[in-house]
Amino acid sequence: MNDSDAILVDIMVPEHGMADPHAWVENDTLWFICGHDMSWEPQGSFPMDRWEIWSSTDLRTFKYHHSILPENTYIGDKPNCWAGDITKRNGKYYWFFSNRNIDTGVLVADRIDGDYKDLLGRPLLPKGIVPVHPYDPEIYEENGVYSICFGVGKYYMATLAEDMMSLTTDPKQILIQDKNGRPYNAEDKPTLFKRNSKYYLVFGSRYAMADNLYGPYTFKGAFLKGGHTSFFDWHGQKYVLQENHDISAFYRGASLKPVFFNDDGTIRVPVNDRWYPGPGRPFKFSRSTMGWKAIAGTSIYFNDGVLTGNVTAVNALVQSAPWLYTTTNGLSEITITMRNSSYADQLKIAIFSRDMGRNFWQECTEPVDWDKEGWISIPISSNDTEFNTYTIKLSSFKEVNEKLMQIAIQPAVNTNKGTWEIDEVIVK
Known part of the structure; x- marks a missing residue:
């Protein structure tokens, strides 16, 4: 197969909160089981229901079949549905699943689309079985031997x-x-x-890479950009399902990418490879509000591919989904394409950004206090009949850290009536 014939799908199921996809191919059908992120605005780290x-x-094209609920496992009614892996043995299907980062269990079904039953009613890999957290299982089969890799x-x-x-x-x-x-x-x-x-x-x-399943493995370098991976073969081409940041780091999606190799067996990363939706962060509102919400002084709704609001108070404020997790290195500006149907003659924009750190995923989960962030004011035209595009340089902001986490916009400053429409917001 030529590289150009391989299939690439940036976002398999848009705006759905699909994470941790795990593939299984059978009868010329790709099956995959994925976790589901609960909300654009999570309380705590990675709640998955x-x-x-x-x-x-x-x-x-992708078809939904069935859901597996945590209350039907030893987990109980907790949003702990982290990554797993699917395999088949002796005519039965097994879904090995993470109970958050605590332990690993296993479900069994007669059909790949369920119903799945808890095989043990307790963890297969309990806390303390190894010195690290025993979660994120990967099942590898070779010559009838099934191995489980985790940690x-x-x-x-x-x-x-x-x-x-059992083991x-x-x-x-x-x-x-x-x-x-x-x-290293x-x-x-891990995936194998x-x-x-x-x-x-x-x-x-x-x-x-290694010569033996148990290693030692020698680090080779960069793989395709993205999160958790799962590999499968399809009509002579190897593919990977890979987690992306569709809406944010906490409301994710999945990409399908071909995997290519160099002559020496190392993996060849295409120059145009990206961690969707990068580079930058586009909000085009082609399907919905894309996680944006009104904070004060305006309504917000989705109208024919445009983010729209009716102003009800001075200094109306809207914000993006939190935890955008967009790398700012190489980015230079934000553009806003909007139509202002009010007497306002300026808009304001603020960003919240952070540097990576030891407790990055546990800290700053509370809502941003936008009163404490630096706002940039932009002159705009009033009572528009057409959309206009405005550009804000990232260098205009007092503080731009490693990761862009959230954007806030006051689309119509110093007016308490009128409407505004935003066609797109692009960080580039």
Whole structure:
């Protein structure tokens, strides 16, 4: 297959909160199970309320089938539906799932689309089985032997019993080393595949290779840009399902990308590869409000591909979804295309950005206090009949940190009546 013939889908199910996709191909059908993010505005870190089962027969259109609920497992009614993996053995389907980052369980079904039943009623990989959190399982099968790989930072692997209810070996740490033989730390969610006698261990946007399943793996470099991965083969081409930031880091999506290789077996990353929806952060409102909401002085609604509001008080304020998690390096400006049907002659814009840090995902989960952020005022035309585009340089803001997290706009300043319409907001 030529590179140009391979299928690429930037966003498989737009604006749905689809995360952690895990693939299984059978009878010329791609099945995948993914977690579901609860909300554009999460309370705490990564609340996920269910796993969803989807399929495709053409890799372009996707059909929803069924949901697996945490209350039907030992988890109970908690939004802890983190990543897992799907496999088949002896005619039955097994969904290995994370109970947040606490432990790992297993469900079983006679059909891939369910219904799934908790096989043990307790964790298969309980807390304390290894020195790291035992979650984000990956199932690898070779010659009838099923192995489970899991963990964060340091990965562990063990052999599954034939009934998939226990381990027949003790978990063993998988060594990853850099090119100089020094230990190399990974992140969460390992994924594995084999090609031409080489084993590939992929974690997020990085990967390593080995001659043996248990390693040692040598770090090779960058993989395709994105989050958690799951690999499958389709008509002679290897593909990956990869988590993206459709709305935000907490309301995600999934991309489908072809995987290409160099002659030496290393992975070739196309020059146009991106972590959707980058580069930058576009809001085009082609389907909905894309997570934007009114904070004060205006309504907000979706009208024929345009974000629209009726002003009811002075200094109306709207904001984007939080946790955009957009890298600011290489970005230079924000453009707003809008039509102002009011007497206002200026708009204001503010951004909230942060540097990465040790507790990045646990801190700053409360709403932004926009009174404390630096606002930029932009002259605009009044009582428009057409849309106009306004540009704000990122350098205009007093503080621009590593990650752009949220945007706020006052679309019609110093008026208490009229309407405004925003066709798009582009960070580029």
